[in-house]
Amino acid sequence: MAGVLVVSLTACGGNDGGTAAASVDGLPITHFESGLRPDAPPPDVQVRNVSDDQADQLAMATIADVETYWSKQLPGDFGVAFKPVSALLSYDSDGPDQQNGCGDLKGIENAFYCGADDSIAWDRGVLLPTMIKQFGPLSVVTVLAHEFGHAVQYRLGKQAGITRTTPTIVKEQQADCFAGGYYHWVVAGDSRYFAVSTAEGLDAALLSLFGVRDEAGTSATARGAHGTGFDRIFAFQLGFEQGPKACAGINEDNLKARVAERPFDPGDKNEGNIDIDDHAIELLKQSLDAAFAGAKASPPKIVDGSGRCQGGPSTPPASYCPGDNTVDIDLPALAALGQPVDLEAEQSGQPSEGRGDFAALSEVASRYALGIEKGVGASIDNANAGLRTACLVGAWAGAVNKLTNTELRLSAGDLDEAISDLLRPDSLIASDVNGQRVAAGFTRVEAMRTGYLQGSAPCSKNYA
Ligand SMILES: [Zn+2]
Incomplete structure (x- = not known):
């Protein structure tokens, strides 16, 4: 089938340091006690x-x-x-x-x-x-x-x-x-x-807004x-x-x-959470291949390994290895990450170990997106590459339910899992090949939602 996403990246993003978009709505990224x-x-x-x-x-x-x-x-x-x-x-x-x-x-x-x-x-x-x-x-x-x-x-x-x-x-x-x-x-x-501050300060404001969201479904x-x-x-x-x-x-x-809010599909017994196992990764791969077929880049392989690259950049539990165009994943670590969010822990101020299936899948999808970006000649190792990656993950998430010949579907609560992951300082979704990311959660979340709502076109334009 024809790809839903057309990734037309230009190769000019390499040398400008990729800092143009690394701000919060034009305000500098700041760190101080808010x-x-x-x-x-x-x-x-x-x-x-x-x-x-x-x-x-x-x-x-x-x-x-x-x-x-x-x-x-x-x-x-x-x-x-x-x-x-x-x-x-x-x-x-x-x-x-x-x-x-x-x-x-x-x-x-x-x-x-x-x-x-x-x-x-x-x-x-x-x-x-x-x-x-x-x-x-x-x-x-x-x-x-x-x-x-x-x-x-x-x-x-x-x-x-x-x-x-x-x-x-x-x-x-x-x-x-x-x-x-x-x-x-x-x-x-x-x-x-x-x-x-635009980094930790605004992150706290967003997290408190996020903390009183409606329950999934x-x-x-x-x-x-x-x-x-x-x-x-x-x-x-x-x-x-x-x-x-x-x-x-x-x-x-x-x-x-x-508005993303919608009920669970009737018959969804798991309330939207699937186990992250070989089968889930296979479905993810199908879905990504279909979504990015239009990019005319050779799709990266997903390899069940250590989550690291041999002699290359490593961002466990999933790494994009440019040397052989593979995404190396640590499946058990991803399975743990993909457990449902522990709302009780969250409410008592402890971060939940599980971030939900879609958070885990999005982390892998982000490493795959880097492979597509590299394939079309874009930079993959600067701030804009990280934001472009989050934008492409959003574009994929927006396209998932429209893809035919693939089984993976977004369910209620999935987007929030990705957003919650993005607001964490260690999220891979908006990071470049080395795991570097823009310090403001505001900007990371915005990149993903831009792709989700507008498709892949703004990803290369806004984060050139
Ligand atoms: Zn109100």
Whole structure:
């Protein structure tokens, strides 16, 4: 069959060092301790039932900060006068009863915007401390910037296209997007309260967004759906790169075209996870060969070995060996990597050893993609090669379900496994032949999702 992906790479990427795309939306990649600035002013906000806890201090600073941001953006982008929310409430879901316009908050481990009384409330007793423990202080900033996004939605009304019948997923995507717009402003150095680096800082913000994704198998049309991790990060990155106007433009129609969230196929007994064994690798190879047939490069062989190259670059558990155009894999190590994600471990702040079948397959696919890149004369040993590789893995993932004559299919949750892998500092998916990768998870994830949504054409163009 004809290949679905046309990889038309040019050979000119070798000498420019491949650094053009190695930024975060044009901002330099930075490393420093992210969080509340030591010289942050005391936040001028009134919060009912507030404490001295770290969670409350971060929450108050966030509210003060997002109010400054929106007091500029609302008039500037939409011609709407800024109005702070009417009330703020800190409560302990495990403590004495508290109420707001949306009811009694006992046992409600949440942070939310309540339209009935135009207020924002957060659980400083359980939710925020848990998130801080798991994802660090920026998780509080991410959550409350998102909640304030809902307040902005109310203020924009028609301009955000929100009506009584707007599905939850649209509102949630807009709120994630608004949070992304705010983060751009922070990362650019305009915030008086927070300093966030584009590498570890933004990674933490993305991971906290990712950490509260819907469970795999949820339908985007389900009541209360927030989106998969992939969907949530897409919306955040849209706001980060294009600003609040683009967020207000998110609607049911344009969501349909890209939202990844869908239920498990009926009859999928394994809920989407297959064992990574010889058979799985065979299916993967078929699928990759079919997807990249149009590239007119000789397809690399996948060899069950040590996961290393003899006398060449080694990136176990899978290595691309340019010498003989093979991908050498350590099958037992990949099988362990391909175990389902341990959500309990994840929630207690431990990284899960298993990353899911699709994470393991994507790591192998990335080494295969390097072989195709080399075959068409592109560079394989610089930052752009790593990003181009992630983009091609995304393009393959986007094409998998359209391939005929191959059995491998993407199931619900698969993309999130790849995204979660990409956000880890040791992921192979966006790394070059030597295992080097761009330090910003934001940029790595963006590369893969570009390929997933747009196919292989932008991979060679954006990461030349
Ligand atoms: Zn929300």
